[in-house]
Amino acid sequence: MEPKQHLYLVDGSAYIFRAYHRLPPLTDPEGTPVGAVYGYTTMLWKLAEDLNKADGPTHLAVILDAGSESFRNEIYEDYKANRPPPPEDLVPQFPLIRDATRAFSLPCIEEQGFEADDLIASYAREATRRGWDVTIVSSDKDLMQLVGKCAEPHDGVEGGCIDMLDTMKNQRIDIPEVIEKFGVPPEKVGDVLALMGDSVDNVPGVYGVGPKTATKLIQEHGDLETALAAAPAMKKSKLQERLIEQAEQARLSKVLVTLKEDCNLPLDIDAFKLDAIPPEPLAAFLGKHGFTSLLKRLETGTGSPANTTQLNPAKPVTAAAGPSEGASRQPLPDMPAVDRSAYECITTEAALDQWIARAAQARMVAIDTETSALDAMRADLAGISMAVGPNQACYIPLSHGGTDMFAEKPEQVALDNALARLKPLLESDAVLKVGQNIKYDLNVLARHGIEVAPIDDTMIVSFDLDAGRSMDGIGGGHGMDELSERHLGHTTLTFKEICGTGKKAIPFGEVPLDRATEYAAEDADVTWRLHSVLKPRLSEEGGTRIYERVDRPLIPVVAQMERHGIKVDRDRLAHLSSQFAEALGALEQEIYTCCGQEFTIGSPKQLGEILFDKMGYKGGRKGKSGQYSTDQAVLEKLAGEGAEVATKVLEWRQLSKLRSTYTEALQAAINPDTGRVHTSYSLVGAQTGRLSSTEPNLQNIPIRTEIGREIRECFVAEPGNVLLSADYSQIELRLAAHMADVPSLKEAFAKGEDIHARTATEMFGTVDRDTRGRAKTINFAILYGISRWGLAGRLGVDPDEAQAMIDRYFERFPGIQRYIHETLEQVRERGYSETLFGRKTWFPRINSKNGAERQGSERAAINAPIQGTCADIIKRAMARMGPALAEAGLPDVKMLLQVHDELVFELPESDVAAASPVIERVMAEAALPAVRLDVPLGVEIGSGASWGAAH
Template sequence: MHPKQHLYLVDGSSYIFRAYHRLPPLTDPQGTPVGAVYGYTTMLWKLAEDLDKADGPTHLAVILDASSQSFRNDIYDKYKANRPPPPEDLVPQFPLIRDATRAFSLPCIEEQGLEADDLIASYARAATRRGWDVTIVSSDKDLMQLVGQCAEPDDGHEGGCIDMLDTMKNQRIGIPEVIEKFGVGPELVGDVLALMGDSVDNVPGIFGVGPKTATKLIQDYGSLTAALDAAHDMKPSKLRERLIEHRADAEISKVLVTLKDDAPLPQPLDEFRLDGVPPEPLAAFLERHGFTSLLKRLGDGRGSPDRPTQLNPAKPQTAGAAASAEGNRQPLPEWPVIDRSLYECVQTMERLQHWIDRAFAARLVAIDTETSSLDAMRAQLAGISLALGPGDACYIPLAHGGSDMFAEKPQQVPMAQALAALKPLLESDAVLKVGQNIKYDLTILARCGGIAVAPIDDTMIISFDLDAGRGEDGIGGGHGMDELSTRHLGHTTLAFKDICGTGKKAIPFGEVPLDRATAYAAEDAEVTWRLHQILKPRLALEGGTRVYQRVDRPLVPVVAAMERHGIKVDRAALARLSEQFAKTTAGIEAEIHQIAGEPFTIGSPKQLGDVLFDKLGYKGGRKGKSGQYSTDQAILEGLAAQGAPIANKVLEWRQLTKLKSTYTDALQDAINPETGRVHTSYSLVGAQTGRLSSTDPNLQNIPIRTEIGREIRKAFVADEGNVLLAADYSQIELRLAAHMADVPQLRDAFAAGEDIHARTALEMFGTVDRDTRARAKTVNFAILYGISRWGLAGRLGIEADEAQAIIDTYFDRFPGIRNYIHSTLEGVRERGYSETLFGRKTWFPRIRSSQQAERQGSERAAINAPIQGTSADIIKRAMVRMGPALAEAGLAHVRMLLQVHDELVFELPADDAEAAAPVIARTMAEAALPAVRLTVPLGVEIGTGTTWDAAH
């Protein structure tokens, strides 16, 4: 029996373009562009290091495209005709990339008339026939047609099989992953591709048939030919007409997407054997092109790299310990220091067009807007900055000059003219727009210029998806530009207050002199560009791509649109509530003073503490470092439990005054004078678990179950003729716990539609009544938050030993929950982070703290983070899919207005509520698919009404 051989075929062409867009423009000592070469070299090196020793390759080759022409152009002359030529500075790097491959002493295979995919297919089939296993290193969807193909055992060989390795996602791709992506097995991927076509390669497909429709057709009929043959028997529809009319396009598309797997092999397979990397050619190549950091990795410039099949992976505990509070610092590229004197102030259309043309050529531009206010719905645009590389940035003033109409205005391009010129760039699919908190810029540009900016990347969200919880603050607050610049670039940015001043002397940004405005604004754009170059590659290397691409990035324009829509509130109703709250609090205040025997300022913690513990003599008072008593909610609740009537009154007084100031008063001030609606601002990085947080005003903390909270919700109303529709996930965290902890009793209960708290009461207490159900409900949620015996005792009003007995019984009845808690904590201690089902990481740097309170707090948060984070990911996916789903149902006019925890609120014509409800419910219920298939159904409850309260 021959030893098993394993061939790795690297799709080098995809590496080249990834490398080009990953790094800034660099030149070698000879002045030749080498940014893509450097990136390609580091990626090839990284691949070699990451291939596991036990399953590493015995043979490896890099496959490249020889040219842009292949035999497919003879079949279909429009094939790839729409592809733009490669960037001018990339062309001279192609031969150097071949040199880089050979410097590693690796075969570099290409052949005129064939694409890299065809060579990969031919080599893969030849290798499997010899009994070799084959791994294709690529994420190319066309190559997924080969996955799972195995050769029959022959001539003493065990049959070989093919899989893929996507290094962008650090994911192996087998048959299940292909089915998840396409809905069909690899053998039918070509049929799906033939129906949907490919605009990038100019494969025609059938017009109007997208991925979902293509997949369904192949699933229903079994093949492309069968689907096309069945078209005449389908019900009359646009789809039927298109299948019949464009049959020839689908058939030629199938030919174009089918890989040629029988091409002659330019180089024998045996010559792909790995025998180590001789250091001399690699060192000479690195030295010639000035790649000093890589040269050092060879060991004093001449040491030998590890053989590509030999790995030394970090042990889990090492990886966890490496999770420093500052995050994952990356070595800086060899960039020049930030020099603000290099920035250009663009004051003519000629220069603006120059920057626009260059941005189109670069295909990536960092953007930032300067405005008069942080409120995106009221701010006026002052100017826009762009950055294309280190030191390569500009500021375009649009509304600078004194506020006095007679004040002299500096020369600047008229705003309407500038925005009209920028619109094609900012909306072009061919140019990636990068921003820091770009949601704000999307709203400003949509309001002021009618510009729908896309596609986008957001450095703030990328940082959050990489390092949530990693900073000293322990939440997502460490992702602002100034902090990221200091942490990752070692650069201190200009402060806004140093440009505009503070207090009474502050001036609007539009009144800042242009030289200072340019320095500040263009620096923001350049810093954003640099951060993107450093942070974006980490997503692939650290497993953050999935949650960023599938959850957070597509959510940004959705949330921006929600904020612009806003929600209508009844000012008169709010005013009545404010007046009512004022009268009620005044009455409560009088009662408190009567109990205390004297008037005092209830809102003063010092005065309240003196009254409670010194004058009235209640026990349990404790003084802090300031020397005054603590009077927080826990203290007051403890006093109330002792029978202190003043404590209940103070708690009631605090709630009412907070609701009045936070909602009934503040919401009136928050009504936008132009729209007549309230526009909250959602942060995608404000909660460690990934939940959205609402500010200015905060609409997520309105009490749900109290009468006062209901009164406030009644003030949120629909326009005349419309209704509000509220769609709420039912007990989603318990459902996810049942799935993630593998609890059969809870899974079965949810599948059967049972009352989950009643089922828990039956399992734990043997009987179901009002009391046992209430206790079971408390325990169900408390356990998921890692509650202690003392905490549960406080919630249930029992002794700690009895609470511990309840916890023990719970774990005995549901051992999966205990195992989940144990494995989750062990995993966080080892790795330093928890992870949701969608790959969202939350770091817990204090999980091993010597301080018990810090350690236990981290443990409680770590237990809940995967569940709450997965819940957040699911509702975000539902929000992203909601617009297309409603549009497909002919309900594009339905507006999503709010997201509050597990609830989405919509506004729509009353006549459309019946049609919209099932679409919304289905989209929410299926939001996890196909990435995650849950073992419990997601329940969605829907209500409608003319007010938010009535919709519940």
Template structure:
């Protein structure tokens, strides 16, 4: 029995415009524009080649529009009246595109008086009556009326059925997808389209009726005629009035959107049979138009010149890259290049509602906010951009207009009304919101009463896949500009290009709407593309576990911590700042006295000249610039030689840095509305996965010095509350004991012993203040891959003595040495290290020829699995903390800060006794059940009126 025939009908017009926008202008040897021709050729080549190889498709034809008018213009003279003419350089390419189709020996069909959709419908129905299955290659909503139509069996022939294929998304469209999009089955889509109209084709519809209302009317009343007939008995209101007033337009619209299924068939179906692409006349066509790269591929026997397209996907296409040195570029889907002029600016409620309906149907929407400042807690909202696909993006201006009260404000949807309409979409569990650093957008919108969820973040997905990787000439960052250039080969508009720089810079809210739309919608468009490209790599490259179990759940948690902020005592800060200023001034006088002259202490050149040329200290070394180095190691070496001035300079440096970074900067950072300081956490700031804190940085306050405690004392609780600090005790050493399998260290931790004392006993045979201090230094230094010279500098010994200590340490704890050796071997082989939870950190310079580069990578690679696992564990604890506290009835406990291995909370004083054991349990069990450790995770907890008292 002959196998069933399967006809593919390609909506060629859609291919043409996608091809035109995909490539920059090109001309052939005769000077004719051929950019669209080239793009169309590559797209059609790939489609035909894959269809020929796929299991099932047997026939193919490309259907084109022959003219701009059809029988519908006789029904309604305004039909498609508002469509702009095609671009001037595209017009001469239309006949060449037809030539290209025929060069593939594919049928190219077009007829006067009817549209391509009607020809497609007629061929599709004719083919199904012959028992063929039909796939329409398009995403046109009008054609969705045909989906699921099956011919009745007759004369022993089983009727065929129709579906659609959207090659842009590699998605099959069947009855279920149509119902999901329109809320009605395919046979009722025309009724919905008749009610909602179509602004692109100028189908009038019923004014004010959008997709959701149209869908509900057809669901409730069954069809268009029934809905119109029921209008007089409907509840009085605008909808009733409009249905009655525009009933005739709705019936006309139904005629306009209904596909003609009985057009004459100019070419028999059997002539559409799909075979391998013959070399001629394709070679002649490629040669004539100068498509040499495609010609070479044809000559080389390659069926496809460009990107892969899977035409019969049972699952979404998964794309990935091979883990090699550098951030390997992956093949792009068959997308058009970003076209900044294709984006829409939504300035009316009707436009906004239509987009919200489309986004709700799409289930995935990229989102980006434009604001007046980088601080999410102070920024005013200027607008929101959305994207549903390549070049399918919009900008919603909400706060545009000059700052002057007399400045003219452009037409835009009022802020509160727009947000009220957007809120259900942004909070819907059924719609995934995708952002680039979406934590910022979450916080901006949270201040307007919107809780954005669920979310995906392209920046964090990139970090989970490529932390540490670099692309040649681009870098290894995870910002949008770098990701766009690296993965999409597209250079994005910059903020400076739109808003200017220096004195001429303007706020984004004053940017004209056309320019603002280009910039803002591009961000959403690029974010959508990056998500479609990077998200499928997670399961292929074993990134799903770290993203879904560690990083993604943390996004809303960290956003909420930033909004909480922490209270600082301004008066205490100011007093401490004055105290520092006095001490700094006194130190300057002492330094000038010791040096015999005044100079700029903060100038490395002046300081170096005085220390080594004037005062004659040894150990000075000049760099390439010709000036002496005066870094901390140099000054500490001089201090060890007895140079008092070096100690004074080190103290001066520390105080001036603390004063500028904390006691002065923190006062300026107090939010005038909340009275609190709101730091910003980056989930991609540290290569090992640790959170980093900026604006202000609250993670670098000295921990064990009196000055550091004084600064922490300035962080206080609100009246009636206290601060609680929960700190992992020696977590990296505990993890090292587990990961390196070191029985003596595991036993010591299990018994609750002083690990540094245990190491001192193992190393030196005795425990006192000196040996314990040395053991502590060695414990941490070894885990950071320190060299003998580095250890010698820290312990104040010779390099040989330091090497002897390292050898003795490895002799007593051989598991540590095995861990270091095996870790380096794995990283050299694979290019990356891995935490216990699967977080990869890439080290592209691990095999570098430069010894300095190679050794630097080796030191980092030794520590990355341990420090990264520590970061993963505290992140898991943070994500679990809120639900655990809520379950315990502790709803007023708020997590405020994360500082490396420490979490800081604010809570009512009376809740400390109940909250402390919950917090300790969550932190101690954070690794479970994914990882079961051989050592307990110790947690130290303290509380007090200030951070200093609690720490």
């Protein structure tokens, strides 16, 4: 009996966009963009390596979209109308991707008027009719309608069945997986999709019906038509109205999402038969486009698809790439696939010593710590993993076993003994330690007396290369899992897979050592691989200066600040919290009086109904959910029109947020061992390079309000010490004067004038409280690319008057207008802005045809060079501060906090006079020698027993 045939249909269009967003822009020797082509080729290669004989294909084809329009546009002309055109540098790569497919000697199928999904459906139907099984290589939700379909037996032929393979998650998708995702079997998926619609493809669906509601309707009624027929008898509601009013829209949507299974087949499926892949066409293609690492793999037979039939690879070699390998212009060095079975669990001192020797010899080791909690200041160390090459990784368990004193502990090296052996390696200047968010590991190990250095951080390298680079949220993060998917094409084990979730979750220290080793060693392995991929790009793409001179030196500085923490007065916080609670109660009663009834003020739905339905205020607008918007802009507009209730709700919201975020949360955040609050700083949290603070966030305390001052009063110094605040004065305006080359502003700063008063004079001819306040608003608003309507809202004037002010500002300060124009032109051309120190911030939507997206990118692009340069300067000051204070004989001065343009220190009161000029000098000269500014950097310093007194 002839063996059963198995057809694999690859959704090539999905591969293309994954490849494009996964890799940075690349060009071949002729200057043609090939980033997506390279990514597509490596993904196709990886597919070849991953499929094995036991479940591999006998036939395979890649299916592509032939164009942007199909027969669905004749049915509904707005179908896919919202989709932006493909990126400009992707368009010339489409034909090269077809060349890449043919270079593998694989069929490349497309047909005008039909989408790839329709061709896949039609080929799948034909193959199953012949008795073949079909696997669709994709994660597209529309294709899930086909899963589990089996052809009826006929003429003695047993029909074949269809499943899917998601290569990004390495997951088979069959009927249970579809039910888990949609709540209905595959044959009902089209009904769910028809109800919920699709904003990407502009399938209308039923307004306000999301995935959960759509699933519930189909579960209850069986199919779309039955649900629509049942609508008149449903309980009166918005859902009922919409199902009745938009029934035809839902039926149209069902037609649009239903796959066409009877397309004319451009090529008979017998032509998809897999034979040995000839190496010559593939070698010619790889050589032509400069894909040297892949060409080397082909020539040496390392994981080469040319050595196989049926895309069944030989087992990849496990030799490590040398430290210099991968430094070519291609982003992916030659590395074998991740093999978790190759990892070693270290449970003896002898084995640990061998690994330490290997790491010392390699001169570079990737490290990662496994702990009992996310808080580095409270977490217990469960183990450490190391990697010295791809698949050359180990895990060293240090405190595994149950928490019960009678629980059996697995064999492992004693924690103190292991750390004593590791300390010389981790502190050795001769060995580079690489981590992913290594700041966390620095803090964990510092609590055990180990000062790790020197270091590299793959998360920071990625940020310095690709900050803001993602489009539509695809591949935009810098976490290890995302970077692994994007740059290595590898899906990592997740913490939830290892430790579970909810009530069944266990601490990492209780995970069996075999599973713990797979997870922990993989983290180190992937970090090593990412470093070999990302670090060479710094020199190739101009990122070395910002990484080496600004960000990398800051990592240990910020880690030390986090360890220092800051003392808070718990009793004062509790008293302030109770005061806030009383004030909130009073505000609630005032709001109820204004509205004539009690309601839940924190409920946007109830508040919207009170304001716009009951009280009749104008301007209410409902969102997709069907409820009124009551965001801050709406309330501020109502307050400006005299609505007292809006003013009081805004006060209530601010006070409520401050109480929950600070006076309550800060008490819970006090570390019981240190008595201090240890915030966590992220070096990749803000696109422009600014540090962000979390758990707790200490950067959003209102600066100029009485409430903000009262909260700052709760941050105090230890007895005998004081807090010192050093704040850059109007640094953004100073940098704007330099970067835009505005002589009058530079002169004003050089003379120490009040810059807002100077602007008021230039703008209005006179200076008083009102004109200075307006000038201050305009100064900052212009730098944020504000529109006439935005400025009108801030100043309480009509848009025409606001535009006149903007025009007058540009007339008086033409350099600012020139700066804005030139900045936008450069960003539109290059795709990114740049600070004075070379920090790039990417704006992929800067040329979007969507007006809101484009204008948002433009506003951010205007400010990014200035705000980013501010961030770079204060970071340079922070990195230099410790050595400068030590040189001045002031070792007891500790830097505790960075809040935007301000640094907060704790020091003995007797050191204030000596420390203040050192701190001021370091901050004022932070740009030098890399950048020489035309304006002085002013620094304001104050000190006192509390942050409030010092500020």
